Amino acid sequence: MVMSMSADQQICHICNLVCPEGVRLVEGYICSECLDEISGTDVGDPKYAFYIAKLKELWKAG
Numbered sequence: 654m655v656m657s658m659s660a661d662q663q664i665c666h667i668c669n670l671v672c673p674e675g676v677r678l679v680e681g682y683i684c685s686e687c688l689d690e691i692s693g694t695d696v697g698d699p700k701y702a703f704y705i706a707k708l709k710e711l712w713k714a715g
Contacts, residue, residue, distance in 0.1 A: 679711045681710075690704075
């Protein structure tokens, strides 16, 4: 579920970049590139813990 936000671009909670496409999740926004990275990251990958921490921030903010 990727939505276009051309008029009001959002800042991604994961990469902190302004991105035109992504999803709103709880109180934040995740760009489509980070969504692809998250979904393709193996549990054993060191980046996995980073993504989990960033997603927890969103849930706590909500």
